[in-house]
Amino acid sequence: MDDYLRRIGAARPLHADLTALRDLQLRHLRTVPFENLSVHLGEDVVLEEKALIAKIVEARRGGFCYELNGAFAVLLRDLGFGVTLLQARVFGEGGRLGIPYDHMALRVEAADGSGPWLAxxxxxxxxxxxxALDERGDQKDPAGTFRFEEGPEEGDLDLYRDGxxxxxxETRARALPDFEAGAWWHRTSPASHFTQSLVCSRLTPEGRIxxxxxxLVSxxxxxxxxEVLGDDAxxxxxxxEHFGLSLDRLPTAPERTS
Known part of the structure; x- marks a missing residue:
């Protein structure tokens, strides 16, 4: 876990409070990229805590939601936070919902009694x-204005960003193996946007890259x-340079597949 903290440029916090949680989330977003390269490198996605930590900390890679939030949950628990895995379905075109276990998010309890928080x-x-999970008013953030509204089923919350x-x-607690079917679908189905395109993205102090x-879009x-990059090199x-990823070969983009 100390190596994980060094990976995101953070010191071990003295208290598992909101201040620490805010700092850890921001540092994570700025250092560990959101990426689906494993899908296009022929790598398996293993939803086990040791494997997730090995990929993000030892291999210095990123991942998609199951990997990033799965690993972040391990770190937060080690630091004294209470963490519950939650499943979500992402809204797509026309308001259509994605598959069950489409996304993993974290409910976090801080030691200062604040929250609960969606990390x-x-x-x-x-x-x-x-x-703040229990707040139903607008929540201002550098990325926009967020709001939770009660969903059609009891216990569901719909999250809005700028309307x-x-x-x-879904606010019911889940376990890491529960997400295996969703992760398998996203890395294998032709209907998944992760199989249709390559993405590697990271928050920066000035915006995003x-x-x-x-x-390359900044x-x-x-x-x-x-900027359109000219060759494989x-x-x-x-x-x-931009994501800290040392790759020995390029992931094969769908449009380049014969």
Whole structure:
């Protein structure tokens, strides 16, 4: 866990309070990329705590929600937070919901009695800081205005960002193996957006940087910049420079598959 803290540039907090949780989430988002490269490198996605920590800490990789939030849960528990895994279904085009166990998020109890908090380092472009789960009013965040509303089924919460639905959260506690079917679907189904495209993305102090295939997109203080990288060497260099990923080969983008 000390290696994990060094991975995200954090000191071990003295107290498992909201201040520490906010700092840990922000540092995680800025250092560990949201990426689906394993899907296109032929790597398995193993939802076991040791495997998740090994990938993110030892291999210095990123991952998608199951991996990022699964590992973050291990770290938070080690630091004294109470953590519950929650499943969610993501809203897609036309308000259609994704599969069950579409997304993993974390309910976090802090030692200062605040919260409970929704902590999430695995939804890509999302809130920078934890959100108060019991709050039904607007919650301001650098990424926008967030709001929880009661869902159609008892215990469900719909999360909105700037008025747009993000995902439907089920508040019943889940275990890591519960998410295996969702993770398998996302890395194998032709209908999954993770099999259809490559993405590697990280929050920055000025905005965000994303590499999708050969296109490098950076947002700096609200201004978007795009660059198409010329060859494989340039793409590998970009993974290393911007995301700290040392790859020995490129993931095969769907459009390059024969």
């Amino acid at each position: 999430d380092v695995g939804f890509g472009d999302h809130s920078h800081f934890p959100l 747009k639905p993000q995902f439907r959260l 994303t590499l999708s295939g050969r296109k 947002t700096v203080n609200g201004e978007r910049h795009e 340039a793409v590998l260099a970009a993974y290393s």
